[in-house]
Amino acid sequence: MRPSFFHHLHPPTIPTAQSRWRYTLGAGGTAIFLMLVLVITGALEMFYYIPTPAEAALSIQTITYLVPFGGLVRNIHFWSAQLLIVVSAVHLLRVVFTGAYIPPRRFNYLLGLALFLISIFLNFTGYILRWDTGIQWALVVGTNLIKTIPFFGNNLYTILIGGSEPGSPTLIRFYTWHVFGLMIISAILIGWHAFRVRRDGGIALPPPSLRADPNRISRFELVRRETLAMILTSAALIILSIFSPAPIAAPIRLSVLQSVPESAAAPWFFLWVQQMLKWGDPFLFGILVPVIILLILVLIPYIFPKTLESELGRWFPKSNRLAQITLAIITLLIIFFTILGSLPTS
């Protein structure tokens, strides 16, 4: 049989230790599955969605309330996107907490970070496509933040917004980035990321000379496990979609700046930034702090003590404690600020 990309990712056998749930959590594979669900449900939504300020929110109402199974498609798209952020974050935590990012996997770690960042942008652009009173402050605040960047902030604003205030050029730009620009970049990166997993010798384990483990599972067992993860994820998506529908609000009537918003809250994954913005300088808290956090994540494989090869394949190896503690502190702070930001204001 001629080997395909599928066979590249599923060799005849792999070490049992590489496919243990309690080691990998199945997070990377689940993220790829969610991306697939997003592409399919997103393509279906494109048959009805109209990216103009006057019709965007109405066309979403059409999908949600009139199109047969439209509500289900939209809810699954919404929940896949939210789960993707969670699962990607879990995947990142797993990789750092097991110290798996050391060479030769350092480059793939960076590819993964880029994918995480792009999925946040995809989520935010998709959120804005609702163009209703639930998203308008997130749009105004998010875009005004860009203006606070010194030197090139105003130019960047024009490039992203397409004018001096959010309007129809903004919607079509966000739409194009969402369904094409960011999509194509993430499709390429996902293929590359998955290819590099196999190229780098599969999931991180110590070399056989340091910890020999002859147990292996077959390609069929691997596919069985992947299928199980897909079925469980699908079940979670369907249950969430039925019991907790995707948010929707009244359409924006006049221009974005003139209509009354239904909600002043940022999307949940930016609540921590919204919380920090209450404390002071928008550029410092809204741009600089998130960029510094991203920079720390990028530098983890370069500046912190490296994981010992003999300690790979297990959680919390002693040799990369500093990286683990750094990421744990960042994660806890983000969770704490998110909780603060979601509390009703006094």
Place this chain on the structure above:
Amino acid sequence: MTDLSRRDFLKLTRDGFLYLSGALAFGGLLRFLSHETNSARKTEFDLGFVDKYPLGSRASISEIPALLIHTDSGFTALSLTCTHLGCTLKPNETGFACPCHNSSFDAEGKVTHGPAVKPLKALRIEITDEGNLKVFTA
């Protein structure tokens, strides 16, 4: 530099041209994307006959958004766009509050609670010869 072989020199030239054309294309892309489709933004708002706003009245002008106040000292129009990150303020007992990041302003537009730093913008007002009130946002 004398060690630079012909092959290395050509390689350097080729790479230089490649990077240069890449940078030019990127610059072109940024310029392509920076066109403002709707650059003519409305900055002048006709609020109608002056007598519609008697002494002591406070009228909300939602299309700016702003608040028109008529006191003994004349008309003032206070912009209701938060000076922090641009959300629209909600009037309350003491002044105005921002729903996004908790900034608040007093009735004159001065900051009473951060994160906003700048006071609310007072918009320019003109009364035309026909007695119409006009507010300018720029």
